Amino acid sequence: MTIELRGKSAIVGTGHAGFGEAHGLTAYDVMAQSALAALGDAGLKLSDVDGLFCTMMEDSMPALMAAEYLGIQPRFIDGTMSGGSSFVNYLTSATMALDAGLCDVALIVYGSNQRTASGRLVTASRPPAYEAPYNPRYPISAYAMAAARHMHEYGTTREQLADVAVAARAWAQRNPEAFERGPLTREDVLGARMVGDPLTVRDCCLVTDGGGAIVMVRADRARDFPKAPVYVLGSAAESSHRQISQMKDFTVTAARDSGARAFAAAGVTPADIQAVELYDAFTINTILFLEDLGFCAKGEGGAFVEGGRIAPGGVLPVNTNGGGLSCVHPGMYGIFTVIEAARQIRGDAPGIQLKDVDLALAHGNGGVLSSQVTAILGSQNTL
Amino acid sequence: MQDAIGPDQFFQRALAEGEILLPKCDDCGAYHFFPRVLCPHCHGSAISWMKARGKGRVHTTTVVRRKPERGGDYNVCVVELDEGVRMMSRVEGIAPGEVAIDMPVTAFVGEAEGAPAVLFKPSER
Ligand SMILES: [Zn+2]
Numbered sequence: 247m248t249i250e251l252r253g254k255s256a257i258v259g260t261g262h263a264g265f266g267e268a269h270g271l272t273a274y275d276v277m278a279q280s281a282l283a284a285l286g287d288a289g290l291k292l293s294d295v296d297g298l299f300c301t302m303m304e305d306s307m308p309a310l311m312a313a314e315y316l317g318i319q320p321r322f323i324d325g326t327m328s329g330g331s332s333f334v335n336y337l338t339s340a341t342m343a344l345d346a347g348l349c350d351v352a353l354i355v356y357g358s359n360q361r362t363a364s365g366r367l368v369t370a371s372r373p374p375a376y377e378a379p380y381n382p383r384y385p386i387s388a389y390a391m392a393a394a395r396h397m398h399e400y401g402t403t404r405e406q407l408a409d410v411a412v413a414a415r416a417w418a419q420r421n422p423e424a425f426e427r428g429p430l431t432r433e434d435v436l437g438a439r440m441v442g443d444p445l446t447v448r449d450c451c452l453v454t455d456g457g458g459a460i461v462m463v464r465a466d467r468a469r470d471f472p473k474a475p476v477y478v479l480g481s482a483a484e485s486s487h488r489q490i491s492q493m494k495d496f497t498v499t500a501a502r503d504s505g506a507r508a509f510a511a512a513g514v515t516p517a518d519i520q521a522v523e524l525y526d527a528f529t530i531n532t533i534l535f536l537e538d539l540g541f542c543a544k545g546e547g548g549a550f551v552e553g554g555r556i557a558p559g560g561v562l563p564v565n566t567n568g569g570g571l572s573c574v575h576p577g578m579y580g581i582f583t584v585i586e587a588a589r590q591i592r593g594d595a596p597g598i599q600l601k602d603v604d605l606a607l608a609h610g611n612g613g614v615l616s617s618q619v620t621a622i623l624g625s626q627n628t629l
Numbered sequence: 630m631q632d633a634i635g636p637d638q639f640f641q642r643a644l645a646e647g648e649i650l651l652p653k654c655d656d657c658g659a660y661h662f663f664p665r666v667l668c669p670h671c672h673g674s675a676i677s678w679m680k681a682r683g684k685g686r687v688h689t690t691t692v693v694r695r696k697p698e699r700g701g702d703y704n705v706c707v708v709e710l711d712e713g714v715r716m717m718s719r720v721e722g723i724a725p726g727e728v729a730i731d732m733p734v735t736a737f738v739g740e741a742e743g744a745p746a747v748l749f750k751p752s753e754r
Contacts, residue, residue, distance in 0.1 A: 379741035390691035443692040491717040
């Protein structure tokens with residue numbers, strides 16, 4: 247997204263279908279509940295939606311399946327599947343489509359029942375041919391190898407990784423919507439079952455059911471809705487690989503590029519950001535993205551997160567809902583980074599509401615650190 | 630389109646005969662992996678097959694933890710060959726947790742999931 251599109255679109259509704267277990271519901275049921283929640287938040291009806299932005303884990307034509315289920319006939323659809331980053335990516339395509347008049351009400355939506363359906367990652371994606379014979383556990387082996395390389399090059403420790411999970415839990419404990427709210431210490435994380443060295447099960451995101459949705463309109467009518475509008479000031483993507491064996495530098499993600507361009511479009515810097523919502527599928531993600539987005543230097547992410555520095559009361563509020571590690575992770579978490587960022591700006595965050603948030607960052611990750619998408623959201627004051 | 634042996638088939642057939650071949654670009658001289666019909670570096674499409682020297686280092690590694698009754702823990706790693714390409718594989722002959730980043734390794738053709746596959750063992754020093 248270029249600077250010409252800064253503030254041209256706004257989020258006027260957010261919603262979700264609850265986090266946890268959706269017994270008896272299909273992924274599309276959860277998707278539809280999420281859509282209704284977000285449209286209700288915006289004071290709109292499904293029949294108002296003429297742009298649909300959706301992907302699901304189960305199918306290769308999910309946007310069509312979703313439109314059919316919802317009983318709508320959208321004139322613009324985007325079902326680009328870049329993994330969990332897709333829903334942050336849709337902020338760009340929705341803004342473009344709205345600005346071009348290709349649609350007037352954009353609905354970004356996702357739902358999953360992966361916890362009750364199988365208890366593990368559901369995917370329509372085929373294992374890469376040159377990796378599958380070695381049986382990497384997808385996706386954790388990929389992230390484990392990134393973590394191992396980061397530890398090797400920069401001296402990052404398992405304790406620092408653990409502190410990411412502990413901070414996420416501390417935010418979640420204050421969020422009644424979060425799925426995991428029990429106490430969690432560094433020792434708990436380190437002593438948990440090892441899944442893929444150096445990551446224990448507590449270094450890994452949750453497996454929950456859940457879904458989320460966002461309603462967007464053009465900025466010129468964004469103030470006609472019940473909730474305060476949240477503007478998309480900048481959003482940008484960068485894709486670097488699909489298979490982890492093809493990642494050029496295991497310690498540097500394409501977030502460096504997506505972040506730089508999102509900040510440039512928004513005309514702000516990391517120092518301006520008041521709430522940071524990162525896709526924390528694994529504890530190493532938070533460290534990598536804080537570095538690559540410019541909140542700290544490369545290699546300093548471990549020290550940056552250590553000892554509660556990104557927990558409530560720390561130096562930087564990161565994943566204020568509890569993140570994918572403790573709040574919700576239904577296969578793809580990306581949409582929840584946007585929902586939490588928007589709610590922090592609107593002032594109706596379900597957990598700890600930070601004071602006077604005008605600028606928040608949502609960052610989506612897809613595949614195995616493959617697709618990175620960064621969005622900067624702002625209040626009316628930032629236009 | 631004419632019939633041809635695709636890059637993947639070419640690689641797999643050689644592997645089945647115990648040989649590890651790597652695609653190398655005639656235009657820029659760089660190796661790449663996985664095999665494909667073009668060079669991902671310069672996008673040239675003249676590709677030759679070279680016998681791999683078989684020497685490399687572990688670029689990064691993990692242990693996939695698995696219950697003993699299901700076969701126990703095993704190694705998954707990414708090896709960087711001296712030719713400059715990386716591939717996923719595993720190091721055999723030592724405990725999965727003993728595989729270390731930068732460890733020198735030597736390739737051999739073994740078996741993975743019932744098919745010929747490039748595997749590695751620690752290099753003799
Ligand atoms: Zn070339």
